[in-house]
Amino acid sequence: MTDKMKTDGGPTDMAVPEIVSLLPLRDLVVFPHAVVPLAAGRESSLRLIEDAVRAGRPIGTFGQLDATMDAPTENDLHRIGTYTAIHKVIKQPDGPVRLAVQGLSRIRLIEVIQTHPFIKARVEEVPEIMPPAGDLESEALVRNATNLFRKIVEFSPHLPDELAEAIANVTHAGRVADAIAASLPSFTPLAKQELLATADVKARLQRLVALLTKEAEVLELGSRIQSQVESEVGKGQRDYYLREQLKAIQKELGQSDDRTQEIDELRGKIEAAGMTDEAKKEALRELDRLSKMPPAAAEYTVARTYLDWLIAVPWSLFLAFRNLFKRKLKWEDVTAILGIAFFLIVFLLIPFVHGGALFGYWTPRLILPALLSFYLAEFLFIDEKIVRRSTPIACTVLLLVFIQCGIEAVMLV
Numbered sequence: 272m273t274d275k276m277k278t279d280g281g282p283t284d285m286a287v288p289e290i291v292s293l294l295p296l297r298d299l300v301v302f303p304h305a306v307v308p309l310a311a312g313r314e315s316s317l318r319l320i321e322d323a324v325r326a327g328r329p330i331g332t333f334g335q336l337d338a339t340m341d342a343p344t345e346n347d348l349h350r351i352g353t354y355t356a357i358h359k360v361i362k363q364p365d366g367p368v369r370l371a372v373q374g375l376s377r378i379r380l381i382e383v384i385q386t387h388p389f390i391k392a393r394v395e396e397v398p399e400i401m402p403p404a405g406d407l408e409s410e411a412l413v414r415n416a417t418n419l420f421r422k423i424v425e426f427s428p429h430l431p432d433e434l435a436e437a438i439a440n441v442t443h444a445g446r447v448a449d450a451i452a453a454s455l456p457s458f459t460p461l462a463k464q465e466l467l468a469t470a471d472v473k474a475r476l477q478r479l480v481a482l483l484t485k486e487a488e489v490l491e492l493g494s495r496i497q498s499q500v501e502s503e504v505g506k507g508q509r510d511y512y513l514r515e516q517l518k519a520i521q522k523e524l525g526q527s528d529d530r531t532q533e534i535d536e537l538r539g540k541i542e543a544a545g546m547t548d549e550a551k552k553e554a555l556r557e558l559d560r561l562s563k564m565p566p567a568a569a570e571y572t573v574a575r576t577y578l579d580w581l582i583a584v585p586w587s588l589f590l591a592f593r594n595l596f597k598r599k600l601k602w603e604d605v606t607a608i609l610g611i612a613f614f615l616i617v618f619l620l621i622p623f624v625h626g627g628a629l630f631g632y633w634t635p636r637l638i639l640p641a642l643l644s645f646y647l648a649e650f651l652f653i654d655e656k657i658v659r660r661s662t663p664i665a666c667t668v669l670l671l672v673f674i675q676c677g678i679e680a681v682m683l684v
Contacts (some may be wrong), residue, residue: 285375286396287354291331292319293383293390294355297338300463301353303374304446305453312367313341319389320360320368329356331378331394334464345383351397351468354378377470399445400471412476413444419483420451426490430454445472448479457486534562540582554581 294316301307311320323330333352335343353374361369377397385391402409421435434454441447452458452466462482469475541554561574 285329285354285356287376287378287394288328289393289395290384290391291329291354291378291394292323293331293333293348293352293380293392294319295343295348295390296332296334298334298460300334300453300460300467301332301355301372301374302449302453302463302467303353303376304449306358306371306373307453309370309372310367311370315342315387315389317368320357320370322389323357324360329354329375331355331380331392332372332374333380334460338460344386345380345392348380349464349468350380351464352378352380352394353467354394354396377467397470400473402444402473406473409444409473409476412473412480413447415480416447416451416476416483419480419487420454422487423455423483423490426487426494427457429456444476448472448475451483452479455486458482534558537561537578537582541578544582544584546581546584550581550584554578557581 294311296309299307299309311317319330331352332355333348336347336349337343340347354376355372355374357370357372359371363369377399378394379397381393381395383390383392417439420438424430424432424435438447438450438454441450448466452463466475466479469478537558538555541551541558544551544554546554557574557578561571561578564571564574
């Protein structure tokens with residue numbers, strides 16, 4: 272929750288007593304002059320608040336080193352805390368007590384003198400070490416911190432714009448550092464505690480500027496990434512709507528059927544071609560590019576030819592040989608390789624038999640059965656789906672082709 276700052280007036284004149292009651296805080300740091308909402312639920316904390324409100328005394332707020340501890344001791348608390356006034360207490364039935372507190376000044380824990388019913392300790396005020404009057408480096412640090420904080424507010428939707436204006440009206444260098452540190456929920460409790468423990472105002476400003484620079488860079492990068500994502504999503508949605516509108520217009524003009532059917536037909540052929548993952552991805556990418564081209568474009572014919580070539584490649588045979596070299600052969604791979612081997616060995620050697628004579632012994636009666644057998648074998652063995660669905664048929668065709676080849680060879684001799 273964002274802390275609020277009082278921007279009017281100077282440092283508090285309230286003296287810090289030697290003994291104060293201590294309220295341990297989990298993952299929370301109260302800065303001087305910052306108004307902070309708190310919630311208290313531990314029995315010791317409730318009794319401390321009741322005692323402080325009844326007596327009208329401020330308390331000391333100290334952060335815990337380990338936020339999971341329910342009963343922290345002196346060694347479990349940071350040494351630097353804040354002398355804090357309780358402004359308002361709201362008791363809720365069956366719930367924690369809500370209170371609004373305001374930091375007054377920095378205090379150092381010297382020693383704990385009481386642990387029950389709540390912690391009391393001896394403390395001392397920690398005065399700020401101010402830079403010399405007219406120190407240019409300090410003025411530059413204040414200006415840089417203010418500008419960086421304004422930039423962070425612009426990139427942060429949960430921080431109101433008025434917050435930057437309120438910080439710009441603070442003139443005290445120490446209060447500027449405390450106000451900015453108290454206003455940024457993105458700072459970790461450890462970073463805030465480090466700033467609280469730094470009494471030297473110039474050193475505090477230097478550390479604050481380093482934290483603000485990093486925070487501004489992170490927010491700027493996040494804003495740029497968000498803008499890119501929104502731009503890409505917006506472009507995709509715009510293209511989708513325009514494409515749908517174009518389809519509707521073409522449908523009204525009676526021009527959408529042929530083009531849509533052509534793209535759908537090519538998509539179906541790509542899905543049925545049995546391509547590798549890489550080839551299928553490339554084919555679908557090229558198909559998407561083709562669907563966006565006008566048919567009259569010069570690249571349309573090139574893209575369509577490329578897709579037809581990808582679809583026509585015998586991917587099943589390619590996968591079979593790739594598995595052969597990878598030593599991952601399957602039964603359908605073996606049948607595919609054997610089928611194409613019979614086709615190449617027998618069919619391609621026909622012109623070289625009997626001195627290359629294509630007539631005489633090579634009558635149509637002998638050629639046609641052989642060619643039909645070879646083409647049928649090639650079809651069955653290259654198509655893995657047919658082989659996988661009916662292996663006996665594939666083996667029978669292979670046997671018939673082998674017998675046919677033998678008969679033809681005997682008749683030729």
